[in-house]
Amino acid sequence: MQALYAQLLVGLINGSFYALLSLGLAVIFGMLNIINFAHGALYMMGAFVAYFLLNLGGINYWWALLIAPIVVGVFGMILERTMLQWLAGLDHLYGLLLTFGIALIVQGVFQNYFGSSGLPYSIPDQLKGGVNLGFMFLPIYRGWVVVFSLVVCLATWFLIEKTQLGAYLRAATENPTLVRAFGINVPRMITLTYGLGVGLAALAGVLSAPINQVRPLMGADLIIVVFAVVVIGGMGSIMGSIITGFALGVIEGLTKYFYPEASNTVVFVLMVVVLLVKPTGLTGRAA
Amino acid sequence: MKKMISALLLGTAMALSVASIASADDKNVKIGVLSDQSGLYADLAGPGSTLAAQMAIEDSGLKAKGWTIDLISGDHQNKPDIGTTIARQWFDVDKVDTIVDVPNSGVALAVNNVVKEKNGVYINSGAATSDLTNAQCSPNTVHWTYDTYMLAHATGQALVKAGGDTWFFLTADYAFGAALERDTTAVVTANGGKVVGGVKHPLNTADFSSFLLQAQASKAKIIGLANAGGDTTNSIKQAAEFGIVKGGQKLAALLLFLTDVKAIGLETAQGLNFTETFYWDLNDNTRAFSKKFSARMKSGAPPTMVQAGVYAGLMHYFKALEALGGNPHDGAKVVAKMKTIPTDDPLFGKGEVEANGRVTHDAYLFEVKKPSESKGPWDFYKLVGTVPGNQAFTPLDKSTCALLKK
Numbered sequence: 001m002q003a004l005y006a007q008l009l010v011g012l013i014n015g016s017f018y019a020l021l022s023l024g025l026a027v028i029f030g031m032l033n034i035i036n037f038a039h040g041a042l043y044m045m046g047a048f049v050a051y052f053l054l055n056l057g058g059i060n061y062w063w064a065l066l067i068a069p070i071v072v073g074v075f076g077m078i079l080e081r082t083m084l085q086w087l088a089g090l091d092h093l094y095g096l097l098l099t100f101g102i103a104l105i106v107q108g109v110f111q112n113y114f115g116s117s118g119l120p121y122s123i124p125d126q127l128k129g130g131v132n133l134g135f136m137f138l139p140i141y142r143g144w145v146v147v148f149s150l151v152v153c154l155a156t157w158f159l160i161e162k163t164q165l166g167a168y169l170r171a172a173t174e175n176p177t178l179v180r181a182f183g184i185n186v187p188r189m190i191t192l193t194y195g196l197g198v199g200l201a202a203l204a205g206v207l208s209a210p211i212n213q214v215r216p217l218m219g220a221d222l223i224i225v226v227f228a229v230v231v232i233g234g235m236g237s238i239m240g241s242i243i244t245g246f247a248l249g250v251i252e253g254l255t256k257y258f259y260p261e262a263s264n265t266v267v268f269v270l271m272v273v274v275l276l277v278k279p280t281g282l283t284g285r286a287a
Numbered sequence: 288m289k290k291m292i293s294a295l296l297l298g299t300a301m302a303l304s305v306a307s308i309a310s311a312d313d314k315n316v317k318i319g320v321l322s323d324q325s326g327l328y329a330d331l332a333g334p335g336s337t338l339a340a341q342m343a344i345e346d347s348g349l350k351a352k353g354w355t356i357d358l359i360s361g362d363h364q365n366k367p368d369i370g371t372t373i374a375r376q377w378f379d380v381d382k383v384d385t386i387v388d389v390p391n392s393g394v395a396l397a398v399n400n401v402v403k404e405k406n407g408v409y410i411n412s413g414a415a416t417s418d419l420t421n422a423q424c425s426p427n428t429v430h431w432t433y434d435t436y437m438l439a440h441a442t443g444q445a446l447v448k449a450g451g452d453t454w455f456f457l458t459a460d461y462a463f464g465a466a467l468e469r470d471t472t473a474v475v476t477a478n479g480g481k482v483v484g485g486v487k488h489p490l491n492t493a494d495f496s497s498f499l500l501q502a503q504a505s506k507a508k509i510i511g512l513a514n515a516g517g518d519t520t521n522s523i524k525q526a527a528e529f530g531i532v533k534g535g536q537k538l539a540a541l542l543l544f545l546t547d548v549k550a551i552g553l554e555t556a557q558g559l560n561f562t563e564t565f566y567w568d569l570n571d572n573t574r575a576f577s578k579k580f581s582a583r584m585k586s587g588a589p590p591t592m593v594q595a596g597v598y599a600g601l602m603h604y605f606k607a608l609e610a611l612g613g614n615p616h617d618g619a620k621v622v623a624k625m626k627t628i629p630t631d632d633p634l635f636g637k638g639e640v641e642a643n644g645r646v647t648h649d650a651y652l653f654e655v656k657k658p659s660e661s662k663g664p665w666d667f668y669k670l671v672g673t674v675p676g677n678q679a680f681t682p683l684d685k686s687t688c689a690l691l692k693k
Contacts (some may be wrong), residue, residue: 116329120552139528256497264489
């Protein structure tokens with residue numbers, strides 16, 4: 001039983017990454033109607049920016065949490081301005097192909113310079129060590145990841161669903177022409193939204209840098225699972241993707257305990273089941 | 288269209304006839320480096336293996352003696368079906384004589400069958416499974432560098448003798464992990480130890496915390512990592528996070544490469560014990576080769592033991608070709624010749640190619656240095672022991688290779 005508690009907690013930790021990443025995807029899909037396949041590559045860039053900040057500039061983890069999302073977010077906004085915006089109104093497939101291509105290029109470039117085995121990034125001193133919870137040894141850093149990402153997720157949800165700015169955003173996706181008539185710069189809002197979604201990915205990248213290796217393919221390995229999370233949660237549903245992210249982390253954690261060989265596939269099995277039973281996803285609205 | 292097809296057929300027929308009339312003084316050789324070029328094993332093999340092969344061709348001096356040696360490389364993406372497709376294409380279309388490297392035991396075993404079927408030469412350096420020279424041995428295969436038997440015996444034995452008598456395995460869920468766990472279990476139990484449990488994880492796993500918790504709960508003294516590359520680095524890094532080593536359990540990295548240590552960082556990796564058969568800083572010969580090698584690597588990295596094995600294996604292959612006076616384009620014949628010549632190269636020293644295809648050479652027990660002991664960017668290892676070549680690998684009387692029963 002004790003082992004079970006431990007696995008639940010570990011699942012929650014992984015769930016925080018799924019939640020942060022799928023949240024960014026959901027925001028981008030909900031507001032821009034773009035299936036952002038470059039998300040994993042941008043997550044990886046976040047981790048690399050943290051690595052560069054530390055090793056080239058001596059800038060620590062805490063600043064990286066702030067700077068990396070901004071740097072990668074700006075990169076994302078440039079992508080949106082120069083490429084993605086021309087795809088507005090076209091079939092989803094175009095956006096998917098374009099972002100997939102961008103992901104391959106970004107990963108290829110990083111792999112060319114940094115190889116595949118990755119670079120070390122250590123846990124900040126303040127978060128080193130762990131606490132014995134009785135049923136498990138919880139590394140402080142992991143606890144921090146859960147709390148921090150939960151706060152970020154809820155803040156994002158609040159921003160989009162409960163504030164004036166969020167209301168503009170949602171309105172702009174429903175009827176851009178009308179919102180424009182009110183004097184709101186819709187294209188700029190779209191760009192900033194993409195930047196926000198991308199920034200969330202980069203933030204997840206910084207959070208994961210001390211846990212996983214900082215390596216070019218770290219995002220590619222994760223992105224497929226995250227897409228499954230988004231599909232299960234319902235494309236474009238913000239709360240849905242947060243809850244599904246955490247829930248799937250837990251389910252995956254339990255699978256690792258009961259039948260580890262299936263831990264890579266359990267998410268996809270669930271995705272198939274959800275698609276068969278409720279094709280819009282658990283919390284998705286019908287298109 | 289019809290014309291084109293007949294032209295193609297004619298061309299093929301001509302190419303075939305050229306191949307079949309190749310005589311003993313044919314001095315054309317084509318080598319294919321089949322590796323993981325972009326995945327988790329790309330740094331320990333990949334482009335570095337291609338460079339090593341290139342250097343072997345240059346250093347052999349055969350070109351000056353009128354030989355033409357071509358080199359091509361391919362990416363098997365850690366998928367056996369892709370590996371065998373490339374291998375078949377290389378033999379059938381590109382007329383490749385020899386395939387080298389092939390990390391990933393799953394792919395290596397699949398390619399082993401293709402090479403045998405096509406009567407090519409297979410010099411494997413990257414794969415670990417000892418099956419290549421046991422149950423699945425082939426007259427066309429030479430296995431250089433290392434294997435699971437060697438890793439299990441050198442590292443496993445040393446740890447059990449040092450008091451690590453209870454083991455828990457974290458095993459990569461494919462041919463390699465299974466072979467390494469099997470061979471290590473045999474060593475542990477033979478030395479009076481006990482395996483108390485284990486868990487199989489999928490290849491290329493990012494998060495090991497669930498598995499590590501199970502290992503922690505098992506209370507085993509040694510947690511054996513029967514995995515490789517990125518899986519090993521993540522396991523070690525996250526084990527440190529969960530306080531496993533501080534809690535008194537010891538990690539046994541059964542297979543650890545230079546590039547892995549670099550990726551983990553000395554801070555976390557220090558004190559790990561493991562076995563390799565090559566290290567760039569072993570002696571003057573290895574240092575000289577490594578200097579030339581890293582000058583040509585984009586990352587400036589010195590060679591890993593797999594890349595060194597590609598070089599040494601090809602050098603020995605060239606010796607055999609030279610002794611034959613030409614390329615017979617008959618893999619089994621060349622490999623048979625390779626077995627008659629004792630191996631002696633600057634990187635692995637003296638040894639031999641045994642009848643089952645296993646190359647014997649010394650193996651070294653290393654310990655990862657403390658950050659304060661390291662003097663340079665790749666100064667990672669302390670030598671703590673040497674296992675002589677004739678003891679490091681499967682003794683011939685224990686090998687299950689069918690070639691030995693003749």
